[in-house]
Amino acid sequence: MPDSRQYKVFKIEQGTVIDHIPSPRGLAVFRLLSKNKNSLISIGLNFDSKTLGKKDLLKFEGKALSKKETDKISLIAPEATINIIKGSKVIEKRQMDIPEEIHGIIKCLNPNCITNIEKLETKFRVIEKKPVKVACHYCERNAVVVPDMVDKGE
Ligand SMILES: [Zn+2]
Structure with a gap:
């Protein structure tokens, strides 16, 4: 499944997409971020991935993740990437930064x-x-x- 199609499944205007979460870690990552109760959140599970086999992804509408949140995600899903979306386009891709x-x-x-x-x-x-x-x-x-x-x- 090409990447472009995944974004069409539940496209967001503005917010954060956490992509390349190795399945089945998506729900565990979601639970770490469950403080964000007011965000509109989409969860995608078991997408095909060339590098991971199966991957999960999470989308937070209108939400910018804090450094602490990103650090937590990196510990259980170091393969994940963070995409910042603005005007329905990916404007920034962040790799996970695992501290020493x-x-x-x-x-x-x-x-x-x-x-x-x-x-x-x-x-x-x-x-x-x-x-x-x-x-x-x-x-x-x-x-x-x-x-x-x-x-x-x-
Ligand atoms: Zn100890």
Whole structure:
């Protein structure tokens, strides 16, 4: 399916399109952004993709995503691209920017980690980027980031 057709499926005038989310991560990405309750949101699942096999996509009408929101998305869908739409045209394409270090945002999976016992802010080193794999600064536990680790608040 060519890209142009996907944009016709639910075209938006102005807003943000998160494209190339590997299926089935689309709904997990949506849940991370569910604070945006007032936006008109379209969700597309299981589009054919040459690079990903199947991909999901999300469209937020009239919504510009914050840096923190983009950071969260990058952790569970590093392949995703952000398209900024104005006047029904893509005016900017952003690749995900995965930081070297992550503060807060995700929690450590080790129940004995000090960050879980003393409610410290978490700190992780990124050791792989696709998928995103992190090492806890405090207990050294390594983990591939899964949606359940990511904080859904702001
Ligand atoms: Zn830890």
